[in-house]
Amino acid sequence: MTSPALAPEPTVSRSAGTGTHVTRLLGIATIVMIGWTAAFGLLFSPADRNQGDSVRIMYVHVPTVWTAYLAFTVTALCSASYLFRKKHSLGFDRVAGASAEIGVVFMALTLVTGMLWGRLTWGVYWEWDARLTTTALLFVSYIGYLAVRGLGGTHHQRAKRSAVVGLLIVLEIPLVHWSVKLWRSLHQEASVLDTDGDIDLDGLMLFSLFVGVVAFTLLYVWLVLHRSRTMAMEDLLEDQGLDEALAARRAEAVMS
């Protein structure tokens, strides 16, 4: 039986991986910025008056949560772009999925670093106050989103289902941010993006925090680029497998 070579050649880059010029530069920039974050966070920035050195967890904890919000917002925007445009481009669906995966990872990091920080400053790993509860809810919701993506079916079925879910659960993000304002709670009032717009951190600490935010955002972009390209290759592989299976079935029919 002849081997079915009917599938089209894949149109991704001829290199062995998902790296391109842009991602190489981006990767280097990310490594440099993370180095700066470590330097500023651990060395240059001062210890807090009350919390001492344990405040340094903030330089990881806060950037990861903002990056997670960014990731989930990108997921929602890409979901909307997939659903509401005429073309229903799967590229948007893949970026949505990649962004959600990375968002979940960053959210998990936020929760872990938050627990460690909480243990040091409040004495407990967890508290059921408004912000922590709604954050845990957000985390579980996006795990549900990832589960929906794994349901199987055609690429467009996956895209449609997850787009609907992605648009619904993104509404939990404003809920988390304003939950601290709505219910007075253990978690500190939003120090940087306070609802009044005042900024509440010492100069060098604030700068270190923004270095961290830039570093983690670059890391996020780098990860999304690679992951969505990998997804494109996975989808292509699946399509190829389907084409080969169809061809094999047809070949059987001809021969029998």
Added chain:
Amino acid sequence: MRRWRIARLVAGKDLRIERRSRVVVNQVLPFAAVTMLMFAFALDATNVLERVAPGLVWLATLFSLLVLVQRAFAIEADDGALDALRVAGVDPVAIYWGKSMALAAQLAVLELLLVVAAVLLYGADVPAGGLALLAVTLVLATAGLACVGTLYGGLTAGFTGRETLLPLLVLPVVAPVLIGATRAVESALGTDGAALSEGWPWVGLLAVFAVAFGVGGALAFGPLIEEAT
């Protein structure tokens, strides 16, 4: 309005199926009652049950909701009934509202049973002044839960391996209903000294939730059931 008429027909169909098969009455309501018993076994300490009775009622409601939703879409799986409806050109918004109404009716009966069980088993009591708040809470929470359940039921209906996803998807989404309804019922019953006036803002949350999902779910339902099986 044609759409409204179709929705009523779909709701009538679902309720008629229930009346003839009695699955909800024979299986789901006893399940809810057993859940209340299990709570009592787990939380058997002085005064705890009475204080947490509102929360337990809504938890039992949520768990039963999962079973009800799966039942609501299982009846559509036979003979590809839902696909037949779509192929016949029936407006998916009407199907959504119809199924939501039937689900809401079943939920309402369930919730009334649970409130009675809480009064009997947990020692909760309903002061006359709290009846209005209690009734409004039940109506709005039921509407919100039915809309969410129908939407996610449509998403997860079909192949095996998809129904198991329903709890994971639905429970986080209905958490606002759980919180709002529990606080509102606590105010209605006066649990732990909650004042009656504290309950009405939570009712507002329930109303917003019900409207948001009633509209959003109707729009999303069509594309979701369009796919094969």
